[in-house]
Amino acid sequence: MRLNHMLRYFTRRLLLIPPALLLVNFLGYAYAHFARPLRAARTPFLPFVQPTGPLIPAYREYLTTFLNPELRTANQAGVLGSIQEATIASLGLIAVALVLSVLIGVLLGLAAVRNEPAGVARWLTFVSTSGLAMPSFYIGSLLIASSVGYVLWAGPGTELPFEIQGFGWDKHLVFPVIALMARPTMQIAQLTAGILSGELSKQYVRAGRSLGQTWRAIRLKYAMRNILAPVILTVTASFRLLVGELVVVEWLFAWTGLGRLLAQTLVPPLRTDSAETLLFLDPQVVAIILTIFAGLFLTADLLASFAVRSIDPRLRER
């Protein structure tokens, strides 16, 4: 019975994803389709752009050509190729940053909780408040400044310890990951500590202590199981924060991912003769990137719902 209920719930959620993505794709396309002429009058390089026709035929044509590889133009094929590469670059960055922020955040949160009386250590309040107040570009700029400072201090010929610009699955990854994971880590640590501290002040913990259980056993056997579901939901919220920060971090470190591509489509380039002018408010690119972001959010939400319902039997009937 319960299995049927769960199955029905997830089938419903899964079936909702394709129409939701199609809607986001259409909204993204429509947004750029209307935004481009609006911005044209005020941006020097846009008046040369051909005026766009009505929305629905344009969108239908875009869908037809994009979904059918034989009808794709060379330009569309190039755009798709770039977006594929950018997606891989961004997903890798997000995955590493998310795994590290969950690990460090949960460990910090657990370390900051006092057993008796239950409460959160003051140091975490200051660490997390400071961490959450640090914009990712500021953390990034501090990292870059420290690298530059090190090179200046070490003298000519010194190599940078970690690359400060560009894409690569090597030393290039270090600074973007640190800048990206800082705020989600603090968020996870703060909420984990808060939830665990609330859990440890409950009656069953006192009962467990009076029966001779150690704090370690109580934490691992009972409290952790009870807080796992809210921690997973917190991680989902942190994932959204992380994706939001992606735009700024990729921009700062010139990481050729989806965030940078989205920023290039929404922010006018510095010079009108730059190649990026072609991307500014391009309906096809905006629509695809927003669809990928929406897909990421919906998948993360679905996975979190599945995990939470598997862990906590009280939530299965909801």
Next chain:
Amino acid sequence: MKINWPLVLGLLLIGGVIYLAIAGPALAPRDPLEENLILQDEVTGQWHIPPFEAFALTGFPLGSDEFGRDVYSRLLYAVRPTLQMVLVVAAVRLVLGTLIGLVAGWSTGRTGGFFDSLISSALALPGLLVALGAIAIVGVELGVTAFIIGLSLTGWAETARLVREQTRSIRSEVYVEAAQALGATDAQIVFRHVVRQIRAMLLMLLAFEIGGTLMLTAGLGFLGYYIGGDVWIDVADFVARRTSGSPELGQMLATAWVRLTDPWGLVAVGSVVFAAVLGFNLIGEGLRLRLDPESGMIRIRWLSDGLGRLRLGLEQAWYPAGRLLFGSRLAVSLWMIAFGFGVGYAAIYAWQAGIIKLPEPQTGMFFEAQPTATPTAPPAGTGEQEDTGAQTLPTAPVAAEPEGTAIAASFRTGSYSMVTGISLYQVVTTIPSSTSAEI
């Protein structure tokens, strides 16, 4: 007694930021719009062209942007407009969030469900992406309005969620039931009971809203969307360049990092943003602790009692006008704000009148300041410039000065014309290529 350290530290930090916002322009050693195409360091005698590196040129501690505008002076000017804009946006977000939260918390059935879904949807969207999209379509030419629209589209959601939870908890109280039994309408109960109960929480939420808004504004500025942005100047035939005018923290984040090896300007501007966000977040955290009865935080009694006695004394001394002027918390808050501004401005006037001495601004490195009889010769190895470039060096900036002033003035009004504007790049290119490093 536990001291509320987050509140104390937050107030100290924000006090510093507010001081910068008030006194910053008076403390700035240079005009933030003054462009310098080439400068000679009066100490080392070396010539520099923009962007000046940090710590490399006397009088430019944080270096300059690519137009030779002093980053330090621009930073001192930038805090005020950013803070003003952020306060307005945060207030709009707070009002929207409170109204939607009250309706969502009080309503049941379909209306309640609709507002619940609205809040959940708004919470699910990353604020930066929404703001980026909204401002891209509205355009920064609208000024603060563009940021109000962009940052308030979904920015109210967190406040609405918290207000909704509080409203729901108050709704189940016995006194609300009693008020309903006595015939009070929903609106009466919400405004007389619910709003009064959550009033203290709103101050805490405002502090967090300001911090959050500042963070988003900085992110937008870093990407290139800032107040008064999108000024285009010609740099060649059919080629224009986007640049910035009046200083603002977001704009400075976008333009402070010109050279890869010189990120100090970005760090300095980022530090001011960090200090401000941290200050507001600490105030919010401190207020949260104060509202929490289990936190053990208590007021500094001698201070609050003393202020209370002073207020009562003033109210009684000038009764009935005193009741109007000092009889409510709102009036007292307004007096305190006025007092803060008064102290700030008094300090500025005292400095301008010479009562308070501050280090003199570094000046005297401009071309017009060079003695005409003995012009400073360029260093050895640039002999050719004396015939061609050297003639241009003392004259070009003098000729360019009105143009630079015109550009600066048009930056202020945001009316720089692509047609009439003479590019700074064109002027720079008249200098021989050997001057691209330090001459």
